[in-house]
Amino acid sequence: MQSLDFLGQTYELRIVAQPMPPPYMAVQYEGTPELLGVCDNLNPTITLRAGMDRTRRLYTLIHEAMHAFIFLGHFHWLKHEDGRDDEGKIDALSSVLADFLLTNESVIREVLDVQAEP
Numbered sequence: 001m002q003s004l005d006f007l008g009q010t011y012e013l014r015i016v017a018q019p020m021p022p023p024y025m026a027v028q029y030e031g032t033p034e035l036l037g038v039c040d041n042l043n044p045t046i047t048l049r050a051g052m053d054r055t056r057r058l059y060t061l062i063h064e065a066m067h068a069f070i071f072l073g074h075f076h077w078l079k080h081e082d083g084r085d086d087e088g089k090i091d092a093l094s095s096v097l098a099d100f101l102l103t104n105e106s107v108i109r110e111v112l113d114v115q116a117e118p
């Protein structure tokens with residue numbers, strides 16, 4: 001089983017043919033033709049749809065990670081006044097972050113591996 005850590009909280013990572021929203025989120029997903037990912041904060045799990053290309057997979061992972069961060073008490077500015085997570089803002093942030101990370105992947109890997117100059 002793979003897992004992800006968010007600020008000390010461990011979420012199970014699942015990749016399945018068709019993610020299903022937990023019952024308490026059913027209304028939130030009404031009208032959504034297909035789910036690419038689901039973040040279940042009460043049973044800390046992030047589920048991604050299998051078969052997505054690399055870009056969409058990273059985008060979806062970041063998107064669901066933001067739901068976890070919001071739930072864990074961060075990014076309150078990504079919530080509507082009524083308490084729902086702001087999917088539009090989450091989508092926008094997830095898109096630019098996924099694009100940045102993928103476009104600059106080799107440089108980011110170098111930065112992560114670079115040793116401090118003497």
Ligand SMILES: [Zn+2]
Pocket residue numbers: 063067087090
């Ligand atoms: Zn969402």
